[in-house]
Amino acid sequence: MRRVVITGMGMVTPLASGVEATWRRILDGQSGAGPITRFDASGLATTYACEVPRSGADAFDADDWLEPKEQRKVDDFIIFGIAAAEQAIADAALGDLGEAERERVGVMIGSGIGGLESIAETALLIRDKGPRRVSPFFIPGALINLVSGQVSIRHGFKGPNHSVVTACSTGAHAIGDASRLIRLGDADVMVAGGAEAAICEIGIAGFNACKALSTKFGDAPEKASRPWDSERDGFVMGEGAGIVVLEDLDRARARGARIYAEVIGYGLSGDAYHITAPPPDHEGAERAMRAALRSAGIAPADIDYVNAHGTSTMADTIEMGAVQRLLGDAAGAATMSSTKSATGHLLGAAGAIEAIFSVLAIRDQVAPPTLNLDTPPEDAIIDLAPNAKVEREIDVALSNSFGFGGTNAALLLRRMPD
Amino acid sequence: MSENDIETRVRKIVVEHLGVEEDKVTENASFIDDLGADSLDTVELVMAFEEEFGIEIPDDAAETIQTFGDAVKYIKDAV
Numbered sequence: 001m002r003r004v005v006i007t008g009m010g011m012v013t014p015l016a017s018g019v020e021a022t023w024r025r026i027l028d029g030q031s032g033a034g035p036i037t038r039f040d041a042s043g044l045a046t047t048y049a050c051e052v053p054r055s056g057a058d059a060f061d062a063d064d065w066l067e068p069k070e071q072r073k074v075d076d077f078i079i080f081g082i083a084a085a086e087q088a089i090a091d092a093a094l095g096d097l098g099e100a101e102r103e104r105v106g107v108m109i110g111s112g113i114g115g116l117e118s119i120a121e122t123a124l125l126i127r128d129k130g131p132r133r134v135s136p137f138f139i140p141g142a143l144i145n146l147v148s149g150q151v152s153i154r155h156g157f158k159g160p161n162h163s164v165v166t167a168c169s170t171g172a173h174a175i176g177d178a179s180r181l182i183r184l185g186d187a188d189v190m191v192a193g194g195a196e197a198a199i200c201e202i203g204i205a206g207f208n209a210c211k212a213l214s215t216k217f218g219d220a221p222e223k224a225s226r227p228w229d230s231e232r233d234g235f236v237m238g239e240g241a242g243i244v245v246l247e248d249l250d251r252a253r254a255r256g257a258r259i260y261a262e263v264i265g266y267g268l269s270g271d272a273y274h275i276t277a278p279p280p281d282h283e284g285a286e287r288a289m290r291a292a293l294r295s296a297g298i299a300p301a302d303i304d305y306v307n308a309h310g311t312s313t314m315a316d317t318i319e320m321g322a323v324q325r326l327l328g329d330a331a332g333a334a335t336m337s338s339t340k341s342a343t344g345h346l347l348g349a350a351g352a353i354e355a356i357f358s359v360l361a362i363r364d365q366v367a368p369p370t371l372n373l374d375t376p377p378e379d380a381i382i383d384l385a386p387n388a389k390v391e392r393e394i395d396v397a398l399s400n401s402f403g404f405g406g407t408n409a410a411l412l413l414r415r416m417p418d
Numbered sequence: 419m420s421e422n423d424i425e426t427r428v429r430k431i432v433v434e435h436l437g438v439e440e441d442k443v444t445e446n447a448s449f450i451d452d453l454g455a456d457s458l459d460t461v462e463l464v465m466a467f468e469e470e471f472g473i474e475i476p477d478d479a480a481e482t483i484q485t486f487g488d489a490v491k492y493i494k495d496a497v
Contacts, residue, residue: 132468135465136458
């Protein structure tokens with residue numbers, strides 16, 4: 001079976017545009033949360049979110065990636081996805097590819113919700129002005145698979161063109177499934193990840209109605225995302241995109257590519273339990289992690305760092321219990337943190353940016369902190385990196401993602417020997 | 419409404435929607451062949467003309483509007 005490595009990475013996050021700028025802020029313990037500025041949120045239960053910064057150092061400027069006239073035709077999640085994909089493709093330095101090579105390059109970029117705001121705005125337009133005013137770009141500007149489509153068109157990538165939709169597991173499933181396409185020989189290179197832009201009135205109101213979002217920290221939004229902490233009261237919505245370039249190991253070696261890490265394991269499972277809640281023991285998550293270990297052929301004790309799903313909801317401790325059961329006696333030797341404490345929850349992009357953070361944890365031999373973790377659970381055996389990064393040896397990292405509907409994904413990444 | 423006024427407003431819409439230089443928008447300039455539009459762009463252009471001038475352009479008429487001059491002429495007759 002072919003081996004798959006990561007040779008390019010890109011991201012747009014609530015902390016910055018760009019992988020290195022985001023990672024610096026993560027390690028510094030900065031939060032991307034603040035009052036919602038995009039629309040008047042004063043009537044909503046939640047008035048804060050982690051918006052992508054549009055001004056300041058390392059801010060995101062859509063004009064850097066897409067002509068203004070093209071921006072008008074697509075939802076923000078597509079713009080974020082294109083920007084992160086361009087970063088990742090440039091980072092991988094794939095060079096000029098011939099026609100035959102481009103047929104071996106695929107794209108698998110998903111989204112949890114897709115063009116939610118575009119759909120809401122178009123519905124209002126129909127109500128106010130009638131159906132004849134609907135833009136011809138509404139549908140291709142809102143469809144989830146149009147990030148994959150746009151990236152393929154821009155670069156002439158003619159391999160598998162696919163898109164994952166598994167709520168908050170989307171990014172992890174995309175990277176895992178795309179890796180499998182390379183392993184099975186359907187492609188040699190895959191551009192994979194997730195993109196999301198659901199910080200809009202209908203998005204916040206919808207998650208508020210599910211009682212999923214934090215509501216109590218209007219006076220201090222940067223304190224709101226606090227995975228495992230006793231005061232946590234829900235997740236903080238984020239937005240952005242994370243994209244990696246996955247490549248067949250032999251191909252990457254042959255062209256002398258910089259290899260960040262190897263994707264050594266991938267596991268999937270379903271809870272078959274509830275539409276929004278995990279079962280009390282989250283055995284589904286545990287089965288996904290065990291499946292990833294099996295596919296990698298390594299033992300639980302080999303895991304050094306876990307980038308948790310850890311959304312700052314009641315489910316955090318359920319995940320911790322599943323991880324501690326999995327690791328057994330080795331739990332005390334591993335470190336687990338939730339970078340959602342800094343970025344908020346990017347929904348369909350979360351698993352992708354977190355896979356990238358796991359790669360960077362391996363590269364820099366440091367576990368990023370869990371912010372705002374002032375009172376950890378009493379039954380925590382594993383180190384949760386409360387409020388400070390942990391410099392330590394990390395050869396193998398596990399990245400967990402779980403989504404509504406009871407869908408679970410676990411990715412295992414390993415340092416490549418020099 | 420003077421023909422000049424119609425021309426100015428149509429040109430402004432074309433420049434904004436297609437992101438082209440103003441001096442490229444000449445009477446015989448074809449939206450698709452000269453100004454880089456695709457078929458979806460032309461649908462959107464016609465919608466923008468309808469909105470700007472408060473008129474309705476039926477689909478069969480819209481298909482005859484291929485150039486800047488076609489658009490100005492159609493709108494002049496319609497308003």
